[in-house]
Amino acid sequence: MVPDISTGSRTYGLLAYLYGPGRRDEHTDPHLVAAWMPDLAPDPGRDPNATLKQLTDRLDLPVLALPKNRRPAQHVWHCPVRTAPGDRHLTDAEWAEVARRIVHATGIAEEGDDKACRWIAVRHAEDHIHIVATLKREDGRSPRRHQDGIRAQAECRKIEKEWGLQILNEGDRTAAQRPTSAERAKAERTGRTEPPRETLREHVRQALAGAADEDEFFRRLTEAGLRLEKRVAPSGDVLGYKVALPGDRNRDGEPIWFPGSRLAPDLSLPRIRQRLADGPPEDEPTIVMGPAPRAARPAGARRDATHVAEQAVTVLAGDDDAAGAAQLIGVGELLDAVAQTSPASTRKELAEAARAFERATRSHTRAEHADHRALRSAARGIVRAGNALGKGEDGGTTAMLLSTMVLVTIAAIRWHSARGHAQQAAAARQAAQHLRAAYQTSSATPMKAMREQGRRLPAPVRDRYAHTVKAALPGQADHVLREPGWDAIAATLDQAERAGHNPDALLQQAIEWRELETADNVTDVLVWRLRRIGKLPATADVPRTRAPRRTPPLQPRAPKPQAAETAARHDTISPRRPGPRR
Structure with missing residues (x-):
């Protein structure tokens, strides 16, 4: 059960929407289910003689009774309450009970208070109601509604437990502000796929990913095409910033600005400065002139990031809460960097993964930002290297990194769950699903090539590598050797041996690097670990075999009659004398 509190200034406009057909004719049978005094609240949905104007005047009466200078600018309190998908449909009587409990818990109208605010509850769908109240009591005072959103959430959790509904995750006030209903409606009218708030949030996160300093952050915002306005003090110091989408304007034609x-919460300028306080990641220069060096190209940047991400898994498995919180922030930046530079085949899934994981980067656990410099440096390297291709070494190292990022999100789920962060754990779980889908897409081609190469190995070589796996993984060897990925492991061990490695020692090192119990696919994880540790190419090195050139059988040809004459003529020409002009 989800409450969503907001305030406004037009009682009549809100009631006209609630009793109207809706934006897509989705409102059915709008009517009152509860009110502060049912006898005094006309119901335009059921009473043909009642009007919206009458209901508006009754609700606004305590506000209008005050002098204009005492009337609140935002006097309308609005709280939709919706059941979760899959919950049973509540009756009108049950929804009336929900409304009374919500207004009591939030301080709008406590039970037994005959001077409380006036309120109503309108139902126009099976799964939710809208509670509307005016924010002046009958005695002219304002209600005590401090932290009304938290109190409404807490009351909904009680109702869920008592009525056997789905128990949703409790919030901790660290989530990003969701788009309002007005923002969503405007996005639909203007043909946008999402409200500008969400688009701007993604652009700002991506601009921050691996940024060395404040100037680079602001430069990236403008390069992304956003409108940027800084709030500057008389001394010249920047105090804050706000961004807007080009073309997103209000009714007066002015840009609709959103401060960070x-x-x-973590995109305000003071919080961004805390993240950037340690200077450029890994002491990299803030401005890079000319093309990126070869090591910073997409494949090399992703290979380096894989090693850093594996270290984050180790930190998240430890007991240092501050270090773990810092790692999660860095992982969020790394995901933002990968999403904006990924091939088209995986960009959508990775963008969704980054959006979901954004919620997992914030909690009340204080982070030590110096602990995520390596992750920020990896994110910076990926952004500087540019867009990756979906094939070849770029495609292979992308799959290598995503395989590790799945393990990182699993570690994040465990970290948040152990500390009671239900919403953050759910967000990390959602990100893991998107990462798995992106990994399946990116790994299909390189893993297929490795499996084909492994199947072409001589039987004695495959048997020797099978014995290596049995010795290193005695408890899991039978399962590993039955998986299709076993052929890819054999191909990787063969490549490693030809590169000068000891296959037994390299496999043992890959197994000891991290536990394999959390891996979705043990063979895939081992393949990418072996290739990263052994510094092997991320793709199979299958030698190309040239097909023999077919030559037609030689046919006896009759000698040309001029052949002897031409030869005799060439014999008479001096090598120093120029030939005849043609």
Whole structure:
């Protein structure tokens, strides 16, 4: 059960929407289910003689009774309450009970208070109601509604437990602000796929990923095509910033600005400065002139990031809460960097993974930002290297990195679950699903090539590598050797041996690097670990065999009659004398 509290200034406009057909004719049978005093609240949905104007006047009466200078600018309190998908449909009587409990818990109208605010509850769908109240009591005072959103959430959790509904995750006030209903409606009218708030939040996160300093962050925002306005003090110091989408304007034609703090709590300028306080990641220069060096190209940047991500898994498995929280922030930046530079085949899934994991980067656990410099440096390297191709070494190292990122999100799920962060754990779980889908897409081609190469190995060589696997993984060897990925392991061990490695020692090192119990696919994880540790190519090195050139059988040809004459003529020409002009 989800409450969503907001305030406004037009009682009549809100009631006209609630009793109207809706934006897609989705409102059915709008009517009152509860009110502060049912006898005084006309119901335009059931009473043909009642009007919206009458209901508006009754609700606004305590506000209008005050002098204009005492009337609140935002006097309308609005709280939709919706059941979770899959919950049973509540009756009108049950929804009336929900409404009374919500207004009591939030301080709008406590039970037994005959001077409380006026309120109603309108139902126009099976799965939710809208509670509307005016924010002046009958005695002219304002209600005590401090932290009304938290109190409404807590009351909904009680109702869920008592009525056998789905128990949703409790919030901790660290989530980003969701788009309002007005923002969603405007996005639909203007043909946008999402409200500008969400688009801006993603652009700001991506601009921050691996940024060396404040100037680079602001430069990336403008390069992304956003409108940027800084709030500057008389001294010249920048105090804050706000961004807007080009073309997103209000009714007066002015840009609709969003300060960073309204996009997400950690995107305010003071919080960004805390993240950037340690200077450029790994002491890299803030401005790079000319093309990126070869090591910073997409494949090399992703290979380096894989090693850093594996270290993050180790930190998240430890007991240092501050270090773990810092790692999660860095992992979020790394995901943002990968999403904006990924091939088209995986870009959508990775963008969804980054959006989902954004919620997992914030909790009340204080982070030590110096602990995520390596992850920020990896994100910076990926952004600087540019877009990766979906094939060849770029495609292979992308799959290598995504395989590790799945393990990182699993570690994040465990970290948050152990600390009671239900929403963050759910967000990390959602990100893991998107990462798995992206990994399946990116790994299909390189893994297929490795399996084909492994199947072409001589039988004695395959048997020797099978014995190596049995010796290193005695408890899991039978399962590994039955998986299709076993052929890829054999191909990788063969490549490693030809590169000068000891296959037994390299496999043992890959197994000891991290536990394999959390891996979705043990063979895939081992393949990418072996290739990263052994510094092998991320793709199979199948030698190309040239097909023999077919030559037609030689046919006896009759000698040309001029052949002897031409030969005799060439014999008479001096080598120093120029030939005849043609």
